[in-house]
Amino acid sequence: MSTSMRMLSLFIAVTVVFGAYYLIANLFFRTDAYIESILIFAAINIIVSLSFYLPFSAGLLSLAQAGFMGVGAYMSASITTLWKFHFTVGPLDLTFFIALLAGGILAAIVGVLTAFPALRIRGVYLLLMTLAISEIIRVFFLNFEYTGGASGLGGIPPLTTIWNVYVALVLVVLFFVRVTKSRMGRAFESMKEDQDAAEVMGVDLTRHKVVAFAIGAFLAGISGGLYAHYALYIDSTNFGVFRSIEILIFTLLGGYEIYAGPIYGGFYLTFLPEWLRIIQDWRIIIFGGLLIVMMILRPAGLISKEMMSLRYWRSTLANLWKPRVEA
Amino acid sequence: MLKVSNLYAAYGEILALKGVSLEVREGETVTLIGSNGAGKSTLLKTISGVMRPRGGDIVFDGHHLNRMKPHEIVRQGIVQVQEGRAILKRLTVLENLEMGGYLRPRDTEYREDLQRIFERFPILDQRKQQLAGSLSGGEQQMLAIARGLMAKPRLIMMDEPSLGLAPLIVSEIFRIIAEMKKEGRTILLVEQNARKALQVSDRGYVIVTGNIILEDSCEALLGNSEVQEAYLGGRKA
Numbered sequence: 001m002s003t004s005m006r007m008l009s010l011f012i013a014v015t016v017v018f019g020a021y022y023l024i025a026n027l028f029f030r031t032d033a034y035i036e037s038i039l040i041f042a043a044i045n046i047i048v049s050l051s052f053y054l055p056f057s058a059g060l061l062s063l064a065q066a067g068f069m070g071v072g073a074y075m076s077a078s079i080t081t082l083w084k085f086h087f088t089v090g091p092l093d094l095t096f097f098i099a100l101l102a103g104g105i106l107a108a109i110v111g112v113l114t115a116f117p118a119l120r121i122r123g124v125y126l127l128l129m130t131l132a133i134s135e136i137i138r139v140f141f142l143n144f145e146y147t148g149g150a151s152g153l154g155g156i157p158p159l160t161t162i163w164n165v166y167v168a169l170v171l172v173v174l175f176f177v178r179v180t181k182s183r184m185g186r187a188f189e190s191m192k193e194d195q196d197a198a199e200v201m202g203v204d205l206t207r208h209k210v211v212a213f214a215i216g217a218f219l220a221g222i223s224g225g226l227y228a229h230y231a232l233y234i235d236s237t238n239f240g241v242f243r244s245i246e247i248l249i250f251t252l253l254g255g256y257e258i259y260a261g262p263i264y265g266g267f268y269l270t271f272l273p274e275w276l277r278i279i280q281d282w283r284i285i286i287f288g289g290l291l292i293v294m295m296i297l298r299p300a301g302l303i304s305k306e307m308m309s310l311r312y313w314r315s316t317l318a319n320l321w322k323p324r325v326e327a
Numbered sequence: 328m329l330k331v332s333n334l335y336a337a338y339g340e341i342l343a344l345k346g347v348s349l350e351v352r353e354g355e356t357v358t359l360i361g362s363n364g365a366g367k368s369t370l371l372k373t374i375s376g377v378m379r380p381r382g383g384d385i386v387f388d389g390h391h392l393n394r395m396k397p398h399e400i401v402r403q404g405i406v407q408v409q410e411g412r413a414i415l416k417r418l419t420v421l422e423n424l425e426m427g428g429y430l431r432p433r434d435t436e437y438r439e440d441l442q443r444i445f446e447r448f449p450i451l452d453q454r455k456q457q458l459a460g461s462l463s464g465g466e467q468q469m470l471a472i473a474r475g476l477m478a479k480p481r482l483i484m485m486d487e488p489s490l491g492l493a494p495l496i497v498s499e500i501f502r503i504i505a506e507m508k509k510e511g512r513t514i515l516l517v518e519q520n521a522r523k524a525l526q527v528s529d530r531g532y533v534i535v536t537g538n539i540i541l542e543d544s545c546e547a548l549l550g551n552s553e554v555q556e557a558y559l560g561g562r563k564a
Contacts, residue, residue: 183429190415190426197413200375202401202430202478 009316012264012302019267027162036162038274040230043165044223046266047172049250051219053262054176055212056251057185059192061123062213063244064114064130065220067137070239071110072103072221073228074147077156079103080229082147096159096229100168104221110137111217115210122195134244142236152235153228160230168226172219176259188212249287253294255301264303328353328513329374329405329482334383336366336373343369345537346383351482356504356514358545360521360558361534367517368410370534371484374515375407376400387482402430404481410490412471416460420451423459423470427477436479444473447506465496472503483507484515489523501527521558525549533558 026035052065076099079085087094114133118126147153179185187208190198199205228234254265273283294301306312329351336344343366351357361367372378374385376397385392392400415423424441431437445452448469454462459470468488475483488504489497497520505527508514518524525531525545533541533554541554548554 186422186426187429189418189422193415193417194413196377197409197415198426199377199397200401200407200409200413201426201474202398204396204398206396 006316006320008298008302009307009313010320012307013313013317015268016264023166027166037230038271040160040162040165040226042267042270043162043169044227044230045247045250045270046263047169047223047226048220048247049254049262049266050172050176050259051216051223052247052251053256053259054179054188054219055209055216056256057192057259058188058208058212059195060118060209060212061127062114062130062216063127063241063248064111064134064137065216065247066239066241066243067134068107068111068217068220069224069227069243070137070141070234070236071107071217072100072224073234073239074103074141074153074224075106075221076100076103076225077153077228077234078147080159081153081156096164099159099229100222100225103225104218107221107224108214108218111213111215111220112210114217115213118213119206119209131241131244134239134241138236138240141239148235150235152233154233156228156232156234158229158232160226165226165230168222172222173259173263180259184208184211246287249291252301253287253290255303257300257305258303258308260308261301261303265301328355328388329515330384330386331370331374332384332386334370334373334385335381336369336378337381338369342381343537344373344380344383347534347537347539349532349539349542351513351515353513354511355530356508356512356516356528358516358518358521358524358528358531359534360518360524360531360548360554362558363519364536365534366537367534368486369537371407371486371515371517374400374484375405377407398430401478404479406475406478406480406483408471408475408483408485408488410486412464412467414459414462414467414470414474416458418459419456420459420462420470421455423474424451424455424477427474428479431477431479440477440479444476447503448473465492465499468492468496468500469503472500476507480512482513482515484517486517487519488516489518489520497523521554522549522560 023039026039048065048069051068052062055062079099079102080095085095085099087098114130118129121129141147142150187198187203190201190203191205191208195205250265250269251262253269254263255261269287276283276286331347331349334344334347335342347366347370359367359370369378373380374392376392376395380393387403387405390403392403415426418426424444428437428440450466451470451473459467462470472485472488488500492500501523504514504516508527516524516528525548528545531543531545531548532539533548541548543551
């Protein structure tokens, strides 16, 4: 292993340990509202990045995730704000849970509708089509007076807390851990690698593409609902193409070989602009610059598949200071 | 077992198969020879469902395959080993083999088959945790064949298995095909290396620009002067 790779691994290990410590410390010993809000946005960004990663892991590049997020946000906010829906079972208030679920399901339905035209096209055309879908959704909400139209939808109750957002994140991550090891995960991987080969091995492409889009859109819808009930005000500009590109960047920088990539990318790229607060308006330039540097130095993103084993970390960290042996 | 009758297929407006009829009986090895662009690969792709036929009929064990999707055809027991190997380079050798048996339950028979594959291809056993892309060309072709076998096919179709391989490896691949034949497998082989292919097969078809022009036993085809002229590099030495 090269020295630069060992240094990168060390960097990742340190940041992961630090991030985990930071998160746990703030979960249990609440410090201030500012840090809490960044942690909440980080979790929302991770969920939506994972929503992008899922179809991507099957070779389907979707820039419609922001649109699906918008569907979830508007749907769940309609339930809690416009319709003033309440649902309790004994001492449990399930209103928010049901609102989120409804947002996710509606987004999944839109995702399935998106998947059908997407069945026949690949690559850059798929990217353009999903971009168009995202814009259609945005412009729909811009003109849909029922949910506020151009003036947006305000007065949403603050139901998202750091606890429920991280519980949701943990559930989503557990889902990915399972899917990756499942037959479906293996089929996705094959489709990404070689769609035609996967097809002649018996993978039902239609079914898997529709499922990938649906689950991806569902997760985006959930993240939208969490976002709406934390931001407390949403309008169509929150869910534009730019959001989709941001989601794409989270995943590309974090790594797109394995679900840990978007988790890492989503977390640290939420914090990065906060740390660079002085140049906040320039953060996209920083992101863009980072993206270019990464594409050259580490085209598959920071986290790679091989890093998912304990053996990798044991051997890397044990050999960290060994001088490089020239063959 | 497999009966193709009057099959038409086209790329856009260009007809690639113009009424092809062909039969493969159980336990038989059949070779399809023809030059570049004659429609050999198109025929395999149409049988495996990757391409939709424009007309004609494909019947496998009494089931019409014409309207079936590729995964349904795999389920019927037809597996295609694609041209250019088409292994999944970023998956390990073992994962590739598992993908071969994608539609099968993970039962004892599956594990026995996997074990048998490793006995037959010891090199794949040694490299099972390696990425498939790191294998040599010949090893990749073996993996492609092994992956096809993992599907427990009743008919295995091989598209140019010797393509781009060194002569020694080509012989090795044909030895494997001969072995599979001896086991009683049903094989439909498409090859440019006509002499070797005819030597391991029972019957052969000659396809020219989308038409089958000749069908005979392999000995007869090897002795046919036109076939020698066109596909076997001149008269027999």
